[in-house]
Amino acid sequence: MSSNHSMSSFxxxxxxxxxxxxxASIEKYCHQNNLELTPLRQKVFEILIRGHKPLGAYEIxxxxxxxxxxxxxxxxxxxLDFLIENGLVHKIQGLNSFIACAYAGCAHIPAFVICRKCDxxxxxxxxxxxxxxxxSSLDFKIENAMIEISGVCSMCSDAGVA
Ligand SMILES: [Zn+2]
Ligand SMILES: [Zn+2]
Ligand SMILES: [Zn+2]
Incomplete structure (x- = not known):
């Protein structure tokens, strides 16, 4: 869908x-893959999409x-395991927390840009x-990639007098 989606986080x-x-993306994915979107699955996902801040298991x-x-x-x-296995949610290892996937249903290697001030x-x-x-020139097939990039977003750097 819209490629500038991720831009809005900051x-x-x-x-x-x-x-x-x-x-819409989780409903489409579950429908296409014949997966049942139980009330609890729906609820956990709904909690995760209330903002762009990843949540820990205990917060959820x-x-x-x-x-x-x-x-x-x-x-x-x-x-959470169900949502992660289906690529609807990612675990951010560095923060030990979870975030809804912005590209559910599309094969991709998730990379996370993380503001260390507002999370x-x-x-x-x-x-x-x-x-x-x-x-392909690298002759390497990626099986698992965790790309976590940290920094400060414009909202935090504008606010900060530091
Ligand atoms: Zn948003
Ligand atoms: Zn993703
Ligand atoms: Zn920030």
Whole structure:
């Protein structure tokens, strides 16, 4: 879909456009792959798309219990595993937290641009932005890539007097 989606993570924007897009992508993916979008799967995903800040497992559990989903940690972890296995959610190792995929249903190597001040994250497509790693001239087939780029976003650097 829109390639400038990830750009909005670090700008003031109408987030309902983002969340509608995320919702449409998970619904489409589950429909095409015959996967059941159970209420809990839907809920965990919905919690993750409220902003562009990745959430830890305990933050997700917290929101679940506050909002009346009394799920035990193992069940919530199973839901997260399901979402991750299907590429709908990524785990950001460096932050030990989870974020909804911005390119669900498209084969891609996720790369994360992380603001170390506000923790907002933009997902970019690693194979487009680091083409050398995925080029055939390197004679290498990537099986797993975790690209995490940290820095300061414009909203934080504008605000900071430092
Ligand atoms: Zn947004
Ligand atoms: Zn992704
Ligand atoms: Zn920031």
């Amino acid at each position: 700008k003031k924007h109408d987030h309902s456009i983002c969340s509608d897009r995320y919702k 559990l917290d929101v679940l219990s506050k909002e009346g989903f009394s799920s035990s940690p193992p069940i919530a972890y199973r839901v 907002n994250v933009a997902e970019i497509r690693g194979e487009e932005n680091i083409p050398k790693a995925s080029s």
